[in-house]
Amino acid sequence: MNGSIIRKILGYVLILESLLLLLPSLVALIYKESVGKFYIGCAALTFLCGLLLAIKKTKNTVFYLKEGCVATALSWILLSFFGALPFYFSGEIPSLVDAMFETVSGFTTTGSSILADVESLSHAAIFWRSFTHWIGGMGVLVFLLAVVQMSGGSSINLMKSESPGPSVGKLVPKMKHTARILYFIYLALTVLEVILLVCGDMPLFEALATSFGTAGTGGFGIKNDSIGGYSTYIQWTVTVFMLLFGVNFNFYYFFLLRQFGKAFKMEEVRTYIIIVLVATGIVFSDVVHIYSTVGEALCKSFFQVATVITTTGFSTADFNLWSSTSKTVLVMLMFVGACAGSTGGGIKVSRFVIVSKSIGKEIQSYLHPKSVKKISFDGKPVDHDIVRATNVYYVCFVLVFVVSLLIVSFQGFDLTTNFTSVAAAINNIGPGLNLVGPTENFGKFSDLSKFVLMFDMLAGRLELFPMLILISPRLWIESFNERLRAKY
Template sequence: MIHYKEIAKIMGALLGLIAVLMIPAAIFSIYYGENSWPLWSSICISSVIGGIAYFSFSKEDQNIRKREGYLIVALSWVFMTLFGMLPYILSKEILSFEDALFETLSGLTTTGASILTDIEAMPKGLLFWRSMTQWIGGLGIIVLTVAIFPLLGIGGIELFVAESPGPTSDKVHPRISETAKRLWYVYVGLTLSATVLYWVGGMTFYDAINHGLTTMATGGFSTKNASMAFYDSAFIQYIAIFFMFLAGTNFTIIYFGLMGKFRRVLKSDEFKVYAFAILGLAVIVAYPIFAKGGIDFEFAFRKALFQVVSIVTTTGYVTDDYTQYGAGLTFLFFMMLFLGGSAGSTAGGIKFVRHLTFIKNSWLEFKRLVHPRAIVPLMINGDRVTGRIITHIMNFLLIYLLTFVMGSLVMSLLGYDLATSLGAVATSLGNVGPAIGQVGPVDNFAFLSPAAKIFLSFIMLLGRLELYTILILFTPFFWRAN
């Protein structure tokens, strides 16, 4: 039996948290002399409904099992989206439900795809809330609540498992709540560092804090219509590259690095593959740009490195239109939509550790064919990968591919050309932002039909929660009583 009262209590706490996180946006709105009523109204609505739900069931104290964990994570994203939409709708800056849904869910899932055609005309308070939605979704709202729920008398281990279904097993601390706290300390610290450096580099404080939030979230929302291309500054672009790279790195690896445990960093096979893949891809992209002539190699390499890091880490910032690099490089960037960053990072996508496991296991299969009686273990980070984990990864890759194929078919049936259909689904499922076709790096998603926006919103959520957390809710055995 599912403990619905306990779930309602947790949803109430989440809405209260959302209300608190809206306050800085309302303060910015007042500072810039804007109408702050939509934001304060959203804060009041979220607080009241959240308070009623929490205090009505505050005496509930039942253990959260795995089933409740999955349901809580799915519902938390639904409620965060519905209440996160309120500032857009109440301000009438976004009029339709599907547009508000798309923009909010794109923020919370850190996809960064947008329906806004003139970002700079939006009120600054709303733009800050838009950036905040990505920061909230970056490391996962549930990880934050795992850290603070013990103060509310709510356990959190099942929530952490459901929100972080990636194949990483690294632990910062044996207590899950302490792990969540330390990861958030790293997240907040890096966000502040990026903000300060952007500010030093020439951004206004407002733009710096917005880009600091969305860089570490690998979200890609910008306060400028031209995204990062607005800032013609090598310093700002290198700062963005550095922090995007960090945001796409497993946060436990960053933590160990900050603690001086460099052997743990160098032991990570995923980190080494992730770093060398980005460097290699940047060189491949930079060479034809440089070969065309007219620019020096540093500029060509920086341009290539920025686009590669932005796409691989699923951040989605733009400084150039990579679809103008030729058909070969355009296809290469399309393939990058399926890479993703590291497991345990704020990046979306498949994740490098899954690719690494799949490639290593496929290579070892040839050896097993030649030596059928030999026991040939698969090793990652010096540890043996169990058959159960390999099966889970293979199933994930298959479901991911099937979702991409079926999603592209749906978009094609809705009337979009092949490149746009493939690009829109790939970038939504990988939570990247820009793609190919009519949703390239200099385009947006405003032209899509209401049905397409709602469908892609669902695809974004599937990708952010790594498929299983949502799809398991559609299985009959999930709802059967124990």
């Protein structure tokens, strides 16, 4: 394993984070808050650690998927640790474990919180908390690819390790240019949402924080009632943008090139839209009698479906009080998630499409044993490797979910709380049901349960395998043997 290039990537990540930590310091300066000194101090510490890791030159800059997975997993762990330090040192989150939980939840765009009173935080803390969503939404390593040159085809291995979805490809021949295109689309949509929210009389600071959470499909609210206290216009605007950020970004790239045929040919996007419309219809028909007007019921239903399927986690209603039918639909949407290549979490719509077609193919083989049928996706045949990887992903997902649920169950909470807390973490949703509902928080869990949920958040955001590889004993045994062979 090429440890030197992993070390250098980790150094680059920390240097980048140190620069980003200066932004909440600026916010503290604007609002004349004393906590700014903690962000400056943590920025300096992070920069120093990053410099120590990156300063040493490495001869071999080529790395493979194994190194990409390890570098990605370690990058996100270090990113979360150093990002949690300002919360801890400033005393706004006095427990280091809680500060880590909040920061992991932020960077992984989960939105699960241990805070009971968000509005008591400083402007700097609220900004950094929301900004972690925006950083994690597209991925810090994708940003690095846009500005740092990697040798040969190595950069695709970082992209594969960090980008959500069953497969990752290049929009243009050079991966560096692909990363720049993705970030251009990401930034443009974010700026557009900020403008529309400000036009709806939302203060600029709140518009920025809300847009960061929407763009990253994270869902950290800046108010104790999340988005519920804002106007209907703002709620509809956030709903639309949550859905937009849940779409595969290739769709927007085709639009920029005016290749509308390719854009609307994307099977995953069409399926995603159908699921949203059908789920909204079911929930709306189930809750319409609860609200005073049909318009209010439609707004609440559409918002909650959008926030759950895109794994954003904002809320305008306490869906914990809705009927079991609506709650069942929302829990199912937690697992479906958004499109591959978006900022959303979950298993991804594309995987469900591929598995559904695989089941159909298997049934046909029973009915017509001699028939030969290939699975197609977007009009193209799906490689056997992608089908195999999708099936393996499902198995790994179930295993991680079951083990996590077992450990969290030792907490002694009810099954619904335990089940939906793990589902919310591994699918990067945010709120669950019962004791972790939209009006509750995760502060009641033990440190052990919080570490399990942090692992689930990271595993869910990184598509499981980077985290599973990192904790695999085989990886470290092979790495140790390689060092021994190189030494002797």
